[in-house]
Ligand SMILES: NC(=O)C1=CN([C@@H]2O[C@H](COP(=O)(O)OP(=O)(O)OC[C@H]3O[C@@H](n4cnc5c(N)ncnc54)[C@H](OP(=O)(O)O)[C@@H]3O)[C@@H](O)[C@H]2O)C=CC1
């Protein structure tokens with residue numbers, strides 16, 4: 509993992525510092541600043557798990573609801589050894605902004621458990637997932653807070669959580685969580701929606717810049733759910749994916765990599781570099797790809813650098829190494845505000861997380877509607893609704909950036925914050941907790 513000098517407290521300070529310019533430009537009332545200075549609710553829970561060897565281990569988890577002005581809190585659950593309260597708080601803050609940017613009737617929430625899920629057996633992972641939902645059950649609900657997947661939480665994990673909530677509620681309550689397996693009320697198209705939405709944002713931008721996919725090379729940091737589907741669909745559209753990385757290393761092929769072949773191996777827990785330093789047990793890429801450092805991937809001379817792993821990856825210490833002509837943020841918060849400013853000085857556009865990765869939460873919203881109405885749609889309908897919303901909101905953000913002469917990120921924040929601020933003011937002056 510590239511070293512970063514930052515802590516999660518810095519992360520929250522950095523994230524909230526971006527609001528100052530937005531508040532000034534929108535001339536928001538002091539009530540808005542005051543309301544958004546801290547999360548509406550932060551819950552810390554212990555998550556006891558009986559391990560396969562009989563030992564009891566207690567993990568720490570959190571659920572944070574940053575703001576619920578525009579609707580119930582919405583946002584994923586992260587299983588990661590480095591997760592802590594400030595990281596979850598920051599992620600829930602970004603959820604509030606992003607839901608507002610694309611006009612969803614949601615506030616922002618996020619959850620996490622400090623655990624390395626790769627060290628758990630399948631049964632231990634199931635017990636952990638169920639225990640976490642038991643611990644936060646009092647604060648979630650279809651009209652209150654609706655969790656979803658994030659790093660290391662896939663449809664299988666979400667399915668166990670949904671099942672556990674049903675047992676607690678003694679009722680089928682699919683709308684309490686999204687990203688479920690289709691068999692348990694999940695939406696067709698949700699698994700690939702984050703990557704699909706990000707590609708759409710890239711395509712809209714490329715059209716505006718009069719650039720053709722066939723002429724554009726892409727390097728991608730991270731090769732999980734969001735990145736794989738992005739890479740697969742981007743290749744179909746004509747882009748060339750020259751490099752990929754995961755938590756263990758990176759690989760490069762200037763002529764282009766095949767995301768599908770590589771993903772088959774990733775789903776067997778094979779790391780990317782094992783495909784280059786290979787034997788007969790894997791699809792061997794030794795003749796077509798080379799192993800490179802994760803930091804080297806961030807410095808490749810490509811048209812688009814896609815950040816699809818974790819936050820804080822491009823910061824003041826490595827931003828000068830970036831040679832890509834544009835950055836697409838699929839991860840939440842992968843570029844710090846100082847790095848953002850340095851990139852802006854060099855005219856390197858950043859397609860920001862709060863717009864570029866909204867495909868996931870948009871299809872989560874479509875899943876929630878389907879669960880609540882009992883009317884389930886085919887995949888083409890889901891994809892079309894996703895396309896229409898991204899196109900409408902991305903066009904607005906790009907137009908606003910042009911009109912105001914600001915970065916795409918500032919334009920997206922202006923769009924989202926205007927909606928949140930209007931909601932806060934409409935609620936009146938003396939409302940209590942949600
Ligand atoms: N899933 C969703 O719907 C959404 C996700 N996002 C964001 O997208 C990002 C990725 O999420 P998702 O794909 O779901 O998560 P996954 O857990 O599926 O994948 C995460 C990927 O990041 C890799 N990774 C971790 N650390 C590094 C590193 N230092 N360098 C390179 N790669 C690294 C992991 O490697 P390894 O394979 O070795 O574990 C893995 O390939 C996150 O920031 C998430 O918040 C945003 C919106 C929606």
Ligand SMILES: O=C(O)CCC(=O)C(=O)O
Pocket residue numbers: 582583584585654655656657658686687840865866868869870872
């Ligand atoms: O699908 C969702 O509700 C949210 C996914 C998520 O955590 C995110 O967009 O960062």
